[in-house]
Amino acid sequence: MRQPDIHSTTVLAVRRDGKVVMGGDGQVTMGSTVVKASARKIRRVDEGRVLAGFAGSAADGLTLFEKFEAKLKEFNGNLLRASVELAKDWRTDRVLRRLEALLLVADREKILVLSGTGDIIEPDCDVAAVGSGGPYAVAAARALLADTKLSAREIAERSLRIAAEICIYTNLNLVFEEL
Numbered sequence: 001m002r003q004p005d006i007h008s009t010t011v012l013a014v015r016r017d018g019k020v021v022m023g024g025d026g027q028v029t030m031g032s033t034v035v036k037a038s039a040r041k042i043r044r045v046d047e048g049r050v051l052a053g054f055a056g057s058a059a060d061g062l063t064l065f066e067k068f069e070a071k072l073k074e075f076n077g078n079l080l081r082a083s084v085e086l087a088k089d090w091r092t093d094r095v096l097r098r099l100e101a102l103l104l105v106a107d108r109e110k111i112l113v114l115s116g117t118g119d120i121i122e123p124d125c126d127v128a129a130v131g132s133g134g135p136y137a138v139a140a141a142r143a144l145l146a147d148t149k150l151s152a153r154e155i156a157e158r159s160l161r162i163a164a165e166i167c168i169y170t171n172l173n174l175v176f177e178e179l
Contacts (some may be wrong), residue, residue: 010133010163010170011041011053013106014141015031015126016152019178020106022051023156024134025164026173027069028058038173046072050079051105051177055131056101064090064103068114079107091118108179133160133167153178 011024028036042053043065052068054061067089071082083105090099103114111128113121116129121128127141140159144150150158164170 007038008169009055009131010129010130010137010160010167011055011104012129012134012137012141012160012163013053013086013104013111013127014058014145014152014156014159015108015111016145016150018108019152020051020108020111021152021156021176021178022053022104022106023160023174023176024053024131025160025170026172026175027169029169034171037171040175041179042175044177045069046077047109049077049179051106051179053104053130054101055104055134057099059100060101060102063099064101064114068103068105071153079105079110079112080120083112083114087114087118087120087130090114090120104130106179131170133163133170136166136170137163142156 008029009025013022020155022042024041026038028039047165070084071073075081105112113128127138129137137159141155144155160174164172
């Protein structure tokens with residue numbers, strides 16, 4: 001199964017100095033039309049100990065949030081184990097495998113990208129993103145991590161602003177969550 005091209009948003013996670021920040025823009029598009037500018041695509045789960053964000057279909061992303069939160073409860077907040085189990089279900093379940101979204105999840109120790117093809121990707125550095133503006137945000141965040149003393153929040157904010165300047169599917173209605 002080919003992973004869908006996700007053109008609709010940018011969600012970024014950055015970890016630095018014991019803090020992790022996830023930020024996302026608010027743009028929702030249908031084709032080449034902006035239909036909403038202030039959607040919330042990130043949230044806290046597992047009693048606020050884990051951050052999760054999605055890119056892709058809103059209904060599919062919200063379904064994945066629910067499934068992921070259930071897996072976190074089932075595995076006592078173990079991010080990696082919950083992610084592996086969700087990825088297995090997502091890949092093999094006939095209904096779930098049709099979902100067109102990507103998840104970005106993080107706790108204080110790990111940042112992971114999850115896909116319906118069974119991918120669980122832990123980045124080499126303390127930055128990851130999903131969505132069409134993700135590569136721009138990651139590039140900016142990696143440079144800022146390497147060459148500045150900015151906080152995780154400042155890096156996330158600046159990187160998402162840079163992505164919004166480049167990616168037509170990303171806007172400046174930014175929302176952040178921090179652990």
